Amino acid sequence: MSELISTHHLTKIYGSGEAAVRALDVIALSVQAGEFFAIMGPSGCGKSTLLNLLGALDQPTSGDVWVAGENLARLKDVDRFRARMIGFVFQLHNLLPTLTALENIEVPMIGQGPSRRQRLERADELLALVGLGERGHHLPNQLSGGQRQRVAIARALANRPQLLLADEPTGALDSQSGEELLALLANLKQTQGTTIAVVTHDRRVAQATQRILYMQDGRIISDHRVLDPLEEDLRTLAQSKLGQAILTEDDAPLRQITAEEELVLRGILHRLQAAQSTPVAGEGGAQTDQDDEHTRSSFTEILRAPLPLPLQAVDRAKQDHE
Ligand SMILES: Nc1ncnc2c1ncn2[C@@H]1O[C@H](COP(=O)(O)OP(=O)(O)OP(=O)(O)O)[C@@H](O)[C@H]1O
Numbered sequence: 001m002s003e004l005i006s007t008h009h010l011t012k013i014y015g016s017g018e019a020a021v022r023a024l025d026v027i028a029l030s031v032q033a034g035e036f037f038a039i040m041g042p043s044g045c046g047k048s049t050l051l052n053l054l055g056a057l058d059q060p061t062s063g064d065v066w067v068a069g070e071n072l073a074r075l076k077d078v079d080r081f082r083a084r085m086i087g088f089v090f091q092l093h094n095l096l097p098t099l100t101a102l103e104n105i106e107v108p109m110i111g112q113g114p115s116r117r118q119r120l121e122r123a124d125e126l127l128a129l130v131g132l133g134e135r136g137h138h139l140p141n142q143l144s145g146g147q148r149q150r151v152a153i154a155r156a157l158a159n160r161p162q163l164l165l166a167d168e169p170t171g172a173l174d175s176q177s178g179e180e181l182l183a184l185l186a187n188l189k190q191t192q193g194t195t196i197a198v199v200t201h202d203r204r205v206a207q208a209t210q211r212i213l214y215m216q217d218g219r220i221i222s223d224h225r226v227l228d229p230l231e232e233d234l235r236t237l238a239q240s241k242l243g244q245a246i247l248t249e250d251d252a253p254l255r256q257i258t259a260e261e262e263l264v265l266r267g268i269l270h271r272l273q274a275a276q277s278t279p280v281a282g283e284g285g286a287q288t289d290q291d292d293e294h295t296r297s298s299f300t301e302i303l304r305a306p307l308p309l310p311l312q313a314v315d316r317a318k319q320d321h322e
Pocket residue numbers: 014015021022023041042043044045046047048049050
């Protein structure tokens with residue numbers, strides 16, 4: 001695998017003086033070609049800003065972004081590079097309302113070389129790929145939300161981009177349409193080798209990818225491979241208000257749970273914290289299967305290790321509670 005995306009000291013500040021917002025705060029990121037990854041984090045943490053910079057839709061305040069060996073700031077023709085290399089899918093599909101599904105998919109190919117006939121053939125092929133072969137002549141308002149979003153994906157793929165950037169593509173969909181969309185993305189990654197970044201608030205969406213970046217206040221605070229659902233659940237627990245309260249020994253949110261529950265959670269979280277010293281491979285390239293195996297087995301070992309708190313403490317807590 002080769003590196004498709006890298007960012008160095010990437011910083012984005014909106015506005016200036018007192019009103020300045022540091023939307024991205026020195027981001028270093030490396031993504032291999034063919035990776036399918038998710039970007040998560042609270043509203044306003046900089047996810048869309050990061051995605052827009054990766055897609056050359058906006059310019060950094062400082063630092064740089066490299067995509068497919070090109071420094072985006074040095075490109076002579078950014079529009080052409082973007083049209084050829086990168087596909088975008090947004091939360092609201094942005095289809096042109098007066099064009100049919102096929103015509104919408106055709107739009108990004110106009111001016112890129114293919115003849116009208118080739119464009120329509122490609123649009124047909126893409127529509128079939130997203131499972132909407134029969135709907136080519138429908139206008140966007142004659143399609144369901146999930147179908148429109150699939151047309152938007154087909155459109156994003158029109159010029160065979162190496163990189164697909166999706167900003168909350170399932171945000172406006174019900175859970176079944178969301179799952180279908182995800183399956184489609186996973187399939188694209190498999191069959192076309194497309195590198196895919198998905199910004200999402202939905203943990204299940206993130207778990208369907210191979211790697212999850214968590215952002216907070218313009219920084220990447222966690223970057224890990226998705227190993228198994230158990231580990232993901234534990235990480236979610238660790239990052240939740242309750243988990244953070246336990247780890248920082250902040251009592252206020254803990255009044256909701258029993259002393260026994262707190263002890264159990266505390267034990268799990270402390271062991272998880274110890275296990276989290278295995279971040280994703282950064283500059284050094286992809287981890288091997290062996291590394292993954294190693295991470296998994298050491299994680300399981302840690303989970304099996306004795307609790308830091310003596311069992312008597314649990315018994316005591318139980319008695320206190322009763
Ligand atoms: N054009 C802009 N001008 C000024 N500030 C901006 C602009 N765009 C974004 N911001 C600010 O930058 C920060 C990051 O915004 P961004 O849109 O990247 O967040 P996000 O993580 O995508 O949030 P959400 O989950 O709500 O979409 C926020 O504090 C936001 O208010």
